Amino acid sequence: MFSLVYTFNTGHATLIGQSTKKCIAYAVKSKRCKICQNAKTKGVPARKHTCSNNWSASAKSMEPAVACEMLQGLMYEGRQVHIQLM
Ligand SMILES: [Zn+2]
Secondary structure (H helix, E strand, O other): OOOOOOOOOEEEEEEEOOOOOOEEEEEEEEOOOHHHHHHHHHOOOOOOOOOOOOOOOOHHHHHHHHHHHHHHHHHHOOOOOOOOOO
16 A cells, blocks of 8 residues: 655745746745744744745645646736646
8 A cells, every 4th residue: 555645845836838838937835934943943033034934734735725826826917727737
């Protein structure tokens, strides 16, 4: 029996345009931030920073979420999405 275990702390995705064959959108989700983690370990407040922690749900749900986020962003900009391959 084989089972997949999702233990990744980041999820990355890019969207490639069908006609241009170029990257038209990308997104990254992360469950960790080194600065926040270090501050927590030391028991002090984290210094002011651009926190990379932007995901708190399961790692398994990161990539579908970023795919939806990118497609919704394109549709919000008024672009048409014809084909989706994942
Ligand atoms: Zn942080």
